[in-house]
């Protein structure tokens with residue numbers, strides 16, 4: 001629950017209690033008003049509580065954006081770095097050129113498959129972007145743009161597996177996402 005809502009809720013409860021105490025119930029004519037105002041205050045308190053609970057649910061972290069945006073690389077679309085990953089013809093199940101670690105930020109990943117075996121390059125970006133993958137093809141060059149953050153759904157997840165989907169049991173690797181300075 002957000003703090004303002006909690007204070008408001010407690011204030012309303014206190015008001016409801018003080019209403020009860022201050023206004024004599026025995027006096028004819030005022031008792032109805034007292035009960036009515038108490039009911040209104042209670043109703044407002046319940047509405048506030050429900051609204052607070054609803055807003056508490058809506059503020060659950062669903063993306064890592066709020067956790068490490070300050071540590072992302074400062075980039076414009078013109079300055080997105082390119083990482084080139086290659087599968088050579090003479091080593092047709094290798095992923096060459098992927099760094100062991102990169103700074104959090106957005107990258108173009110250019111996958112060059114120089115072999116006759118169909119491959120692709122698949123990796124998970126940020127929570128909202130999900131997985132990104134190039135099409136499966138042989139003797140082809142495909143590029144994907146991926147944003148990497150260190151957190152996924154609020155959980156620190158800096159080690160990202162990348163795979164070739166048709167050969168994911170052995171054609172794979174891991175890149176670590178570091179905080180950008």
Ligand SMILES: [Cu+2]
Pocket residue numbers: 118119120164165166167171
């Ligand atoms: Cu493959």
